[in-house]
Amino acid sequence: MIYLYDTTLRDxxxxxxxxxxxxxxxxxxKALDVxxxxxxxxxxxxxxxxxxxxxxxxxxxxxxxxRIVAFGSTCKKNVAAEADAGLAKLISCECHIANIVGKAHxxxxxxxxxxTSRENLRMVKDSIGFLRAHDREVHFDAEHYFDGYDFDRNxxxxxxxxxxxxxxxLIVLCDTNGGSLPSKISSIVxxxxxxxxxxxxxxxxxxxxxxxxxxxxxxxxxxxxxxxxTYVQGxxxxxGERVGNADLTxxxxxxxxxxxxxVVDRESLKTLTDVSHYxxxxxxxxLSPQHPYVGSAAFAHKGGMHGAAxxxxxxxxxxxxxxxxxxxxxxxxxxxxxxxxxxxxAREFDIDLKDDSLNAEAILSDIxxxxxxxYSYELADGSLALLIERHVNLKSEYFQLESFRVIADKQADGxxxxxxxxxxxxxxxxxIATGEGNGPVNALDVALRKAITQFYPEVTTINLTDxxxxxxxxxxxxxxxxxxxxxxxxxxxxxxxxxxxxxIIEASWMALVDSIVYGxxxxxxxxxxxxxxxxxxxxxx
Numbered sequence: 001m002i003y004l005y006d007t008t009l010r011d012x013x014x015x016x017x018x019x020x021x022x023x024x025x026x027x028x029x030k031a032l033d034v035x036x037x038x039x040x041x042x043x044x045x046x047x048x049x050x051x052x053x054x055x056x057x058x059x060x061x062x063x064x065x066x067r068i069v070a071f072g073s074t075c076k077k078n079v080a081a082e083a084d085a086g087l088a089k090l091i092s093c094e095c096h097i098a099n100i101v102g103k104a105h106x107x108x109x110x111x112x113x114x115x116t117s118r119e120n121l122r123m124v125k126d127s128i129g130f131l132r133a134h135d136r137e138v139h140f141d142a143e144h145y146f147d148g149y150d151f152d153r154n155x156x157x158x159x160x161x162x163x164x165x166x167x168x169x170l171i172v173l174c175d176t177n178g179g180s181l182p183s184k185i186s187s188i189v190x191x192x193x194x195x196x197x198x199x200x201x202x203x204x205x206x207x208x209x210x211x212x213x214x215x216x217x218x219x220x221x222x223x224x225x226x227x228x229x230t231y232v233q234g235x236x237x238x239x240g241e242r243v244g245n246a247d248l249t250x251x252x253x254x255x256x257x258x259x260x261x262x263v264v265d266r267e268s269l270k271t272l273t274d275v276s277h278y279x280x281x282x283x284x285x286x287l288s289p290q291h292p293y294v295g296s297a298a299f300a301h302k303g304g305m306h307g308a309a310x311x312x313x314x315x316x317x318x319x320x321x322x323x324x325x326x327x328x329x330x331x332x333x334x335x336x337x338x339x340x341x342x343x344x345x346a347r348e349f350d351i352d353l354k355d356d357s358l359n360a361e362a363i364l365s366d367i368x369x370x371x372x373x374x375y376s377y378e379l380a381d382g383s384l385a386l387l388i389e390r391h392v393n394l395k396s397e398y399f400q401l402e403s404f405r406v407i408a409d410k411q412a413d414g415x416x417x418x419x420x421x422x423x424x425x426x427x428x429x430x431x432i433a434t435g436e437g438n439g440p441v442n443a444l445d446v447a448l449r450k451a452i453t454q455f456y457p458e459v460t461t462i463n464l465t466d467x468x469x470x471x472x473x474x475x476x477x478x479x480x481x482x483x484x485x486x487x488x489x490x491x492x493x494x495x496x497x498x499x500x501x502x503x504i505i506e507a508s509w510m511a512l513v514d515s516i517v518y519g520x521x522x523x524x525x526x527x528x529x530x531x532x533x534x535x536x537x538x539x540x541x
């Protein structure tokens with residue numbers, strides 16, 4: 001068996017800019033437990049009050065199958081294990097498994113710990129012995145093991161041998177600086193396994209802990225498995241210090257689908273993408289669309305030839321069926337797209353263009369012209385759907401703009417008040433609405449909602465979640481064309497819309513209107529029937 005060993009909450013939380021609350025950590029632990037991770041390193045109880053509280057609360061949390069691990073370090077130099085405060089914390093937190101880290105690099109022992117190689121061996125041996133005497137299962141992280149092996153192979157071996165003699169059940173070989181290449185990992189793991197077996201410790205398991213500083217953490221972990229390790233440490237989405245740790249969302253499907261190692265069951269594997277995005281949300285991280293396996297673009301097809309091939313043969317340009325890991329094929333329509341890509345994309349919007357070649361060609365021509373002008377539909381499915389619907393006469397007119405005006409007042413206290421007034425028509429009725437906001441987009445949004453909410457109350461469920469502006473030709477300075485991308489959500493679905501103009505407010509208005517119209521469209525809302533009036537206008541302040 002190969003066992004997964006998650007350290008997202010300890011090593012992953014050391015990522016720059018991340019600060020997880022106790023509640024955040026509990027949410028992640030429960031998600032990983034349900035997913036099927038057997039070992040979860042919850043934190044370092046001696047390092048901060050949050051982790052101490054976490055372990056107190058975990059004592060009353062019922063998990064399905066995961067085993068919680070408390071992290072710590074060997075006793076301090078010239079301090080008896082029985083008198084070390086950090087080891088005492090590992091006992092008092094009442095966690096049955098303790099994972100302690102100790103240096104396996106003689107140069108670091110002498111320069112960083114400022115002690116002797118012999119004292120370091122004593123620290124490792126006594127710390128593990130102390131924990132075993134208190135009935136703890138002990139795992140030992142051999143820090144800087146691979147670099148230490150290069151520096152002084154015999155001493156690196158002495159360290160892990162001392163850990164094995166003291167009763168460590170698992171020895172994790174750490175590529176702490178993340179600078180090793182797969183060939184080095186393979187040869188050193190093989191030699192280490194042979195060494196422990198020869199010393200009579202074939203019962204002691206080996207693990208791998210890889211950092212990604214040279215981009216090889218996943219590859220190094222796979223090579224370590226091939227060479228004999230049975231525990232693989234990593235973090236969800238590769239979170240961790242500096243550039244991160246081995247990414248479990250890549251390792252897990254590689255181990256199962258490429259190597260036949262059933263580290264979680266296949267039903268759990270179908271939720272991998274959801275788990276990845278859930279943890280990213282808790283970390284307040286925007287997961288890269290290009291993230292292997294779980295990214296939104298991991299199975300995206302933009303090139304026309306690829307789209308056509310996918311249409312003829314599902315998986316023609318996919319190394320696995322994305323549904324196995326809870327992702328899906330995503331067709332990207334752009335100036336590179338062909339007719340097959342467009343037809344496939346339209347099908348996602350429940351529009352059949354297969355037998356509508358004239359419209360398909362007209363839509364492609366329109367898209368290519370618009371992208372020449374600066375539009376981009378790769379992240380704007382909402383605007384793309386409305387464009388296609390407009391060509392096939394499916395787009396409903398929810399309202400029509402007559403005009404809008406935006407005024408920004410700089411006030412004496414330093415604040416800026418923005419006011420937007422819009423004039424629109426809903427059916428045969430004319431409406432004037434004014435809204436105030438912290439900027440022009442917010443003010444326009446407020447004013448538009450005031451005017452249409454009585455006809456389309458569903459608009460209250462639509463919220464803007466992101467707003468991005470890009471200047472398309474920096475050389476033109478403030479005269480440049482700008483592209484505005486808006487992300488929206490109704491709590492169930494999310495979509496992107498785009499607007500392009502030399503005027504940033506106009507570009508924002510275009511993206512804003514598309515976001516609301518598309519939200520109403522997917523909500524199956526139909527334009528309201530507006531009774532004719534005497535032609536007067538209604539105003540909303």
